[in-house]
Amino acid sequence: MPIQLLMPALSPTMEEGKLVKWLVGEGAKIKAGDIIAEIETDKAVMEYESVDDGVMGRLLFPDGAEGIKINTPIALILQEGETAAAMDGLASAAATPAPAPAKPPAMSKPAAAMPAASKPAASMSKAAGPEVPAGTKFVSMTVREALRDAMAEEMRRDGNVFLMGEEVGQYEGAYKVSQGLLAEFGPKRVVDTPITEHGFAGIGVGAALAGLRPIVEFMTFNFAMQAIDHIINSAAKTLYMSGGQLGAPIVFRGPNGAAARVAAQHSQCYAAWYAHIPGLIVVAPYDAASAKGLLKAAIRNPNPVVFLENEKLYGRSFDVPALDDFVLPLGKAHIARPGRDATIVSFSIGVGKSLEAAEALAAEGIDAEVIDLRTLRPLDMETVLASVRRTNRCVSVEEGWPQSGIGAEIAAGIMEQAFDDLDAPVIRVCGKDVPMPYAANLERLALPQVEDIIAAVKSVCYR
Amino acid sequence: MVAASNKKSARAASDKAPSNSGIQDLPGLYREMLLIRRFEERAGQMYGMGLIGGFCHLYIGQEAVVVGMKAATQEGDQMITAYRDHGHMLAMGLDPKGVMAELTGREGGLSRGKGGSMHMFSVEKNFFGGHGIVGAQVPLGTGLAFANAYRGNGAVSIAYFGDGASNQGQVYESFNMAELWRLPVIYVIENNHYAMGTSVERSSAMPDLHRRGESFAIPGRKVDGMDVLSVREAALDALEHCRSGKGPIILEMMTYRYRGHSMSDPAKYRTQEEVQKVRAEQDPIDRARARLLAENLIDEAGLKEIDREVRAIVAEAAEFAQTSPEPDAAELYTDILR
Known part of the structure; x- marks a missing residue:
């Protein structure tokens, strides 16, 4: 046979x-x-x-x-x-699974990402906001392409911006995020480093202190633990310690959070770790539009920015406004789905799960609002509180561990500032309080799932 | 411990005879070293009076290193060091009043009282700190050199660290990338023989620290760090090496600190005789003074005049540091983000 x-x-x-x-x-x-x-x-x-x-x-x-x-x-x-x-x-x-129609080959020039299928802004809700003028066309692109385009656009705009990290140049990114950048910008501005996170993070901060605008890519944020001293002690604190004289305009970016089946050392969320630190800006986008608009803002920002991406989202496609210079504000949350009955607060991949949960809940007559925090420091509590004052119920969703997590911060903030508006205690849907297991079934149990969010929202609605 | 006993006799000594080059600059270098010495003595005194808090690491004994290095630099060259940084800031031309007022945590301090002894910076004078984590300044200084190479501005970064920091992994990560990318950086190892209380012999498998770049093909040189002209001459060569595109270079400055690691260190790990012997035989300021007189570059009256000037500057700094007000409470929340 x-x-x-x-x-x-x-x-x-x-x-x-x-x-x-x-x-x-x-x-x-x-x-x-x-x-x-x-x-x-x-x-x-x-x-x-x-x-x-x-x-x-x-x-x-x-x-x-x-x-x-x-x-x-x-x-x-x-x-x-x-x-x-x-x-x-x-x-x-x-032959039954029909081959998908072949798209044009992966672009070698970043600019080629733009013209694809476009549709009117009216049909588009996710990225729409005050930053997107009426009548804007949208194009579909992956988060990966959006991040690459954001870097390419900012590198064209400012000669001080450069990218450094492991495999960012000749390999075009361990996760293909920097595709085409070496070809366009050359090895001076797309710098392949040895495997030496502590060292190149420090060199990046030093270059930033001297006034350059480095983008330091960590292959994943798990490896950034080798470099965390420079992120916190050298980058985040210098402006304060120098009495405002000397700052580090630098972006540390790379995939964060649970990957798939890579177990405890390669699968964890650092959002709460970095969000704890005064002097840092911490961003965790969900879709391609916010990935692009926020990364451009991060690169232009004069402060150190920790930009937490998600490996599982890299390949997902979303509509992105076809604007020449689409920049989103840092520190501003986004209502990804308006609703009346309960507020779900999340960020990064948790937003997708929350939106799925909200759709399922709608079928059961619960109209949940989903807030995409986008920036974790400074945290836009105003948007969260305004929502909770309308819905009177809140569920937070994150992949990170429960203790001292983003959800804990959200819950504490609501308790302090909107206690009387609550009709139910805030519930945190988090990663389980265990190192990430390898076995497929255990891994699934360790991570927040759509059904966990649905159950939590029902619980705060007493349903 | 055979190596240890052999090394003891070579404390702070070096292989080369004292340099004669640049001797015409010696009066100015002497004055700068004396300013650091008197400033640090006063800082130690003020610490004892409770006017300076926290950690305070004095540079007394090591003055020739930073003064000799600075004398060789050009406009645009940068310096970065760890927490034993008062001398570096004075050598870079920062106002002693601002340095002392930072030590006392006052509004008039260089970091407006928010950095303290270990964290001071001056963008204007190309001094990039003032870093509290042992070894962290080495990749940072390498990053300054990266920026110089990126801009092609011909400037050189000088990263100072001690014999203790030379065992940190990030130092070698920096060496590797600096040579790989041919970055214009001078690694100045201020070997004062003790990483806090641990001698080089007790901490380093291979105590010839200027050879620590060998596996990266980075040249290294051992320098008499107690002779300011020798330091200056080595610095000129090293700067030329960097500026001509040859990449990084290591200068191991054989030096000595007379005081403890910090003000709270009783220094029981070495004998008083050892300290006294270095002070008596190798003190960089005494040696410079003797040269000045021997070469008739200055007379006793001239020396007295320098001494008087320096004492006046230090007295003024100490006065300012005690009268400058504490920072406004609102300063608590400023300078966190730009």
């Missing part, structure tokens, strides 16, 4: 892949170890090796086919003695 080659899972967060191209044709002899295709994951283009010997019987997807779910058969290999007839039944069954 012919061997089915399946779309492999080549990264922890990969759910589907693109068949960039086949390196062998039908009828070619194949030995185990031969590279037979290039597959693009959410992070990189990978070579796909055969583990079997045989003859390539049939290629089930053409070059450039996108959106192929993992474990979908992509080719059939005939084993010794088999003929094409052996594939008859298999081939038709395998």
Whole structure:
């Protein structure tokens, strides 16, 4: 029986892949170890090796086919003695997941990200706000592209802005966020560092003290713990310690929060850690529009900014206003979904889960408001309090641990300033108070899920 | 501990004979060293009177290092150091009144009383602190050099650290990137032999600290840090090395601090005889004074005049530091963000 080659899972967060191209044709002899295709994951283009010997019987997807779910058969290999007839039944069954229409290849020039499908602002709610003029067109792009475009635009605007970090240049980003930047800006401004977080974070802060505008990428914020002394003691405190003379205009950015199946040391949320520190601005965007508008604001800001991205959101597409210079204010929360009955306060990936929960709750007659905090320091308590004064109920949602977390801060703030407006105690939906487990079922239990949010909102509504 | 006993005899000594170059500048260098000495003595006295709080790390004994380095620099070169920083600020030309008033935590201090002894800065004078975490100033100083290279402005960053900091990992992370990117930075190791109470021999597997750059191909040189002209000459060479695009260089300054690590350190880890021997034989100010007289660059009356001037400056600084008001309570919430 012919061997089915399946779309492999080549990264922890990969759910589907693109068949960039086949390196062998039908009828070619194949030995185990031969590279037979290039597959693009959410992070990189990978070579796909055969583990079997045989003859390539049939290629089930053409070059450039996108959106192929993992474990979908992509080719059939005939084993010794088999003929094409052996594939008859298999081939038709395998071809069921239709290949997505091939989009243009990943852009090599950042500017190419803009013109895509556009629609009128009226149909768009997520990014709409005072910053988006009426009639603005929107384009769909991934969070990853939005972050890259934000950096590229700011680097074009200001020669003092540069990017440094591990694999940001030639590799184009461990998570492909800096794609195309080296080609456009060259190695002086897109600086590949050794694996040396403590050192390059300090060098970045030093360059910022001298007046440059570094963007320091941490491959993930887990590794920034090696560098946290420079983020806090060197970057955040110098303006104060110098009596206002000397500040560090620097952005520390990278993925934060739970990734997928990478266990305790690579999966945790640092939002509360950094939000604790006076002298820092802490940003945690959810969608592509806020990722772009807030990163541009962060790069222009004269203070040290910790910019917490999320690996699972990088590949998600959202509508982004097609404006030449779309900048969002730091320190301003955004009502992602208006509602009357309860307020859900979240940030980053938790906003998506909260919006899902709100949709499900609407079906049960509960109209929940969802606030995307966007900035965690300074925290926009005014928006939270105004909402709670209307809904009288609040649930906070975050991936981080409960003790001393963002939710704890929100709950304390509401208790101090809107105690009499509350009809129920605030409930925190948090990551469980455990290191992140590896096993799939335990990992799911450790993280806040949509059903947890639904249950919490019902609880504060006494339903 | 064989190495330790061998090293003891070489305290603060170096391999080279005292330098003669730049001897015409010696009167000015002498005056600057004396200003630091008198300033620090007064700071120690004021600490004892309860006018200065917290940690206070005096530079007495090490004056030749920063004065010799500064004498070789050009406009635009930057300096950064750790918490033993009063001497560096005075050498960079900062107003002694502002430095002393920062020590007393007053409004007239360089950081308006919010930094204290360990945290002072001057953008105007290219002095970047004043950092309290041992070793952290090394990548920061390397970052200043990164900015110089980025701008191509020809300036050199001088990052000072002690023998203690030279065992911090981030120092070597900095060495690696500085050489990799050929950054114009001079790493000045002020080897005063004791990291707080731990001698170099007790803390360092390889105590020749100027060789610590070898695995990064960074050249290093051991310098008599008790002779201001030797320091100046080494600094001129090192600055030329950096400015000609050859990347970083290490200068190990063999020096000595007479006082404890901080004001609260009784310094029981060394003998009084050891301290007295260095003071008697190698004191940088005494040596400079002897040279000045021997070379007829100044006479006793001239020395007295310098002494009088310096005492007046220090007295004025001390007076200012006690009369400048404490910062306004509203200052608590300023300078957190721009």
